[in-house]
Amino acid sequence: MNRIRHYLRAINAENIKEWKIELRYKPDFIRQFFEPFVYLFPYFLYGFALLGSRNSEHLKSLTGISDIFAFVFVGYLIMGFLNTACWAMGASLRKEQWYGTLETIFVAPVPRWVYVAGMALHSTLHQGLIMFIEALVVVLVFKIFFNISGLFYSLILLLLMISTLYGLGILVAGLTIGLKQWWVISEAVSTLVTIITPIAYPIAILPLFLQKIALFLPTTYGVMGIRHFLLGEYLTLGIHTIFFCIAIMLIIWIGFGLMIFLIMDRYGRKKGVLSLY
């Protein structure tokens, strides 16, 4: 019990530390709240330019949803956590290398996963806050209405998806130890997942080989399932299948991510490149 309390204190300490550093750079902190809109609005405006309105009959025939703003917004909102996984968690370790504090942190009397959990906690809270404000603004300005009855299951699915994505975040964090140009990998992974996940279009639009790959991504199930609960999107898979697949992926991705992290950690310490910038 004492040990658990000890680890929880360490996780929270890491979380608080990240917040303190972020809040030292207030302009950049504030900018992050505008960034989602910068990348969301092109989807809205482009869709509007194609249709001359915000409703698409073809989209309705594929998904049951005609409102392109609602369709894209839900998908895009959820994908914010992909950026957290690919960027925020990976950048945390890189930042420690910049500050010269990585070795100090790594010799602390806690297992590595505690540090990673601290990063994940901070990322979740930070991204959650950004998403909440984004959701408030978009829903009010664009008058998007959701099925409130679907909110509970949406949150469960969201939690499962976030947890699975943290496996990816842990993997990227591990890669930063050995690969100094990690950001290229992070950006490539983030871009490919964004293309394959049905954010602004249903999965049926993708070429067949991409549809198959999409079924291995937690974001696919997350986006489809949450859109189903909140907007009534037609599902090509059963809802139980979605929950089952994402639960299996949670175990696999977290396990794989931790494994890579520990391998890269051992590699970094053996080669003596742990804190090498």
Place this chain on the structure above:
Amino acid sequence: MNIILAEIKKSYKILLAYPVEIAFWIFSPLLWAVPLVFQGKALIGGLSSEKFGEIAGTPDFIPYVLIGAIISTYMASSVWSMGFAMRDETFYGTLEHILSAPVKPVYILLGKAIFNSFLATTYVIIQLGICIIIFGLKITLYKIVPIVFFLILLIAGLYGIGFAAAGLTLLVKEAHGLLHLFEYILFLFSPIRYPVEINPITKAISVIIPLTYALIALRGLLLNIRFDFWKNSLILIGIDLIIIPLGLYIFSWVDRHTRQKGTLGEY
């Protein structure tokens, strides 16, 4: 001239040390546009839209989006590569050495600008080739002279912004937020992804952005869309005549200011 060539040679050698970044900048602008291609197909159920054609001048949204993606390479180059041009020297620990050389800093900046524009142009040519082969993009290249003319005007205008960005990063140091702001404005308020006429705010702000006129002209030339050649070229020249001196002035002012304050080499 020798200084500019030396700077180009140095930047090229540094680039070769990071070959993954070359591949990244060739493919990423195209990959970022792929979701829009899929979105278009999902919304329209085909490859062209009459509504889109009424605003954009062409109903074929895929070539429209792809050309915007390719030309946005210059935007990324001017904002990020130029923005971090001097900041990178701080990372390397060579900024003070370079700026204490018996040359005006503006020549060093010009060397970096010329290198980055050649590099961006190389990426653009490769991306165009990829679009022709993989996406079946059909373009008319016999109008190569006016295409090059507008590209030069675009590059000049964007690098005017880049000079200002390079200067501001000497002052602000942790300038990611500032560079993102430049990027957001160029990205949202120019017709990279969509015709700016779709919204009154995007249309209003787009008039001061060189990308707007360059994209109208380049799409017109490449996709055979009607556009006013003289209007777009004169406006672009006018914007360049303002932005380039302004960018250089901002850089020179910041350079002088940081030397006086002693913060030039501060990390």
